[in-house]
Amino acid sequence: MEKGNHSEATEFILSGLTDRPELQVPLFGVFLLIYGITLVGNGGMILLITIDPRLHTPMYFFLKNLSFCDLCVSSIISPKMLLNFLAEKKSISYTACAVQMSLFLAFADVGCLLLAVMAYDRYVAICNPLLYRLIISKRSCACLLASSYMAGVANATMFTSCTFQLSFCGPNVIDHYFCDVLPLMRLSCTDTHTNEMLLSTFAGFIQLTTILIILFSYLYITAAILRIRSSEGRHKAFSTCASHLTAVAVFYGTTFFIYLRPSSTSSLEQDQVISVFYMVVIPMLNPLIYSLRNKEVKDSLGRMLERRKFSQRLQ
Numbered sequence: 001m002e003k004g005n006h007s008e009a010t011e012f013i014l015s016g017l018t019d020r021p022e023l024q025v026p027l028f029g030v031f032l033l034i035y036g037i038t039l040v041g042n043g044g045m046i047l048l049i050t051i052d053p054r055l056h057t058p059m060y061f062f063l064k065n066l067s068f069c070d071l072c073v074s075s076i077i078s079p080k081m082l083l084n085f086l087a088e089k090k091s092i093s094y095t096a097c098a099v100q101m102s103l104f105l106a107f108a109d110v111g112c113l114l115l116a117v118m119a120y121d122r123y124v125a126i127c128n129p130l131l132y133r134l135i136i137s138k139r140s141c142a143c144l145l146a147s148s149y150m151a152g153v154a155n156a157t158m159f160t161s162c163t164f165q166l167s168f169c170g171p172n173v174i175d176h177y178f179c180d181v182l183p184l185m186r187l188s189c190t191d192t193h194t195n196e197m198l199l200s201t202f203a204g205f206i207q208l209t210t211i212l213i214i215l216f217s218y219l220y221i222t223a224a225i226l227r228i229r230s231s232e233g234r235h236k237a238f239s240t241c242a243s244h245l246t247a248v249a250v251f252y253g254t255t256f257f258i259y260l261r262p263s264s265t266s267s268l269e270q271d272q273v274i275s276v277f278y279m280v281v282i283p284m285l286n287p288l289i290y291s292l293r294n295k296e297v298k299d300s301l302g303r304m305l306e307r308r309k310f311s312q313r314l315q
Helices: 021-051 058-086 094-127 129-135 138-163 181-185 193-226 231-259 268-292 295-314
Strands: 011-014 091-093
Touching: 011 094, 021 058, 021 268, 021 295, 058 094, 058 138, 058 268, 091 094, 094 129, 094 138, 094 181, 094 193, 094 231, 138 181, 138 193, 181 193, 193 231, 231 268, 268 295
Parallel strands: none
Antiparallel strands: 011 091
């Protein structure tokens, strides 16, 4: 990997989602609405899990942290994207670009790892219910969460440092709406082959490890559910996993498509559309998935609204 001269680039220009002036304001409105729903949905999920003692379980502990990661990913990307819809010069400083990339990668990786941890939690709950409290203890939850954050930060630090060691001595227009790794590498005037190999290897390792954990967890879960004789028991066991399975399918469908393709076969326009779904839409969808398909969350929300109505009547 060749170390570049950083003084040659002091800022980058983000091309954004479109260069058509007539679409800037409508897109600003759409993405402002999406960001607002994301803030309310994930913030509400965090608040609900925090204040309701019935939700103080390992599964909801991890869900609260997943909501926090979604909130962070969206807040790292959306404000700058919204500002650029209305700005004439869509610039971002060299340092701000590096910070945005490192934070986005860290929280995205942690969210990915938390999905695997949540699958393991469901595996223990369904396949080893008598040992659940022993295996998934408060100490275990803290260790799993800390490990996820350490792995995410380490991976993000490596990607960001490798990317910003490259030399950017040519055009400084990033053909994207935020500082992502691959579009930035395309601006480098040094050889990026080593960086691309590292990206594919480490991204592939994290994705493959987490998907194998999820896959094997659900294979055992499926086998355990099929051994349940009553249809009501099978339905109850499966319902505890339905929200997580939906979130996994949405998340991994997009991440595999974006990051595990060779750069020679990828299209920037295609990547932008998919990454919008991954960065902006998924953080909005996750709280909806977990609230609409989860009876405990819906019941908790109902109790909170009832308490609010009751307190308003007393005033």
